[in-house]
Amino acid sequence: DAGVIQSPRHEVTEMGQEVTLRCKPISGHDYLFWYRQTMMRGLELLIYFNNNVPIDDSGMPEDRFSAKMPNASFSTLKIQPSEPRDSAVYFCASSLANLGEYEQYFGPGTRLTVT
Amino acid sequence: AQSVAQPEDQVNVAEGNPLTVKCTYSVSGNPYLFWYVQYPNRGLQFLLKYITGDNLVKGSYGFEAEFNKSQTSFHLKKPSALVSDSALYFCAVRDTGRRALTFGSGTRLQVQP
Numbered sequence: 168d169a170g171v172i173q174s175p176r177h178e179v180t181e182m183g184q185e186v187t188l189r190c191k192p193i194s195g196h197d198y199l200f201w202y203r204q205t206m207m208r209g210l211e212l213l214i215y216f217n218n219n220v221p222i223d224d225s226g227m228p229e230d231r232f233s234a235k236m237p238n239a240s241f242s243t244l245k246i247q248p249s250e251p252r253d254s255a256v257y258f259c260a261s262s263l264a265n266l267g268e269y270e271q272y273f274g275p276g277t278r279l280t281v282t
Numbered sequence: 283a284q285s286v287a288q289p290e291d292q293v294n295v296a297e298g299n300p301l302t303v304k305c306t307y308s309v310s311g312n313p314y315l316f317w318y319v320q321y322p323n324r325g326l327q328f329l330l331k332y333i334t335g336d337n338l339v340k341g342s343y344g345f346e347a348e349f350n351k352s353q354t355s356f357h358l359k360k361p362s363a364l365v366s367d368s369a370l371y372f373c374a375v376r377d378t379g380r381r382a383l384t385f386g387s388g389t390r391l392q393v394q395p
Contacts, residue, residue: 171325198381210326210372210385223380258325262381269314269333269376271383273325 171274173259179280185247188277191240192261200271201234201244202258210258216242217264249281284309286375288386295363296394303358303389305373314376315356316383317347321369329371332356343367363393 172191236242260271318326330341
């Protein structure tokens with residue numbers, strides 16, 4: 168398996184622009200998670216999905232952030248409009264719901280820089 | 283609410299020496315605990331987990347972790363460190379009531395040749 172795939176790996180954009188981050192989970196996994204990593208705040212859970220349905224979006228910082236999962240193999244995290252404080256590494260992770268399989272498998276991340 | 287504490291920002295150890303990266307947790311109910319490693323410009327990689335059973339858990343790359351319920355700790359260990367073990371290590375605990383993980387702040391491990 169190719170693992171969790173994220174694109175782009177790097178994104179540089181100007182304040183006010185729309186940014187879309189993409190994620191393909193591991194085939195067969197039914198949970199998908201979006202995280203943000205910064206030096207100041209560490210690793211924060213933004214939102215997670217089960218079977219394409221958003222379960223908990225309490226970590227989404229503002230209405231400028233939105234996430235979708237239109238099917239089992241694709242999810243997007245959108246920031247509109249972007250701000251410099253959104254600069255971070257964004258990770259997608261997936262997991263399997265089988266009993267005991269609680270570990271999550273992470274993608275390589277998207278490094279977002281907003282100038 | 284659950285929480286994880288990694289009291290050391292950085293751990294330095296000489297190659298060949300044993301290493302320990304500390305983690306303590308707070309959770310209601312039975313703890314489900316995890317260790318992840320992050321190499322530069324990479325995502326987090328799963329190392330090992332404790333769900334139930336033996337207090338000594340063995341994982342990838344020769345790492346192991348010891349679960350101690352009375353001390354609410356889950357320290358990561360390796361008998362002989364390698365330079366290639368230098369990375370950022372995260373302890374995590376499963377959230378109560380939802381299928382998510384709460385991560386610690388991370389500990390940077392530096393193994394000197």
